[in-house]
Amino acid sequence: MRTGSVSKAGQTYLFRYAPGQECAMLASLAELAQDPASGLDWLDVATLSFQVTSCQAKDCIDAIAPALEE
Numbered sequence: 001m002r003t004g005s006v007s008k009a010g011q012t013y014l015f016r017y018a019p020g021q022e023c024a025m026l027a028s029l030a031e032l033a034q035d036p037a038s039g040l041d042w043l044d045v046a047t048l049s050f051q052v053t054s055c056q057a058k059d060c061i062d063a064i065a066p067a068l069e070e
Contacts, residue, residue, distance in 0.1 A: 004051040006044045013040060015048060019059075022052050 004015045004025075017025040026049055032038040033045040 002052075002055055004048045006040070006047050008039070008044060011039070013044070017052075022056055025052055 001016050002019060004017075006013050015025065015029070029040075029045045029048055032040045033042045
């Protein structure tokens with residue numbers, strides 16, 4: 001399980017998603033940003049999106065690291 005979080009106005013928003021579900025997670029975050037009742041805005045979603053994509057980038061680097069060491 002992966003986790004992304006953002007703190008805002010004394011609250012912490014925590015999102016968990018399974019590896020391979022990054023696109024669905026980002027789509028859900030975009031829906032939350034469009035909903036004024038959610039408490040999250042586009043800056044919050046950008047922060048969470050960065051966390052998701054950073055994790056993906058780390059996975060890619062880890063996957064090719066053995067090949068780079070040869």
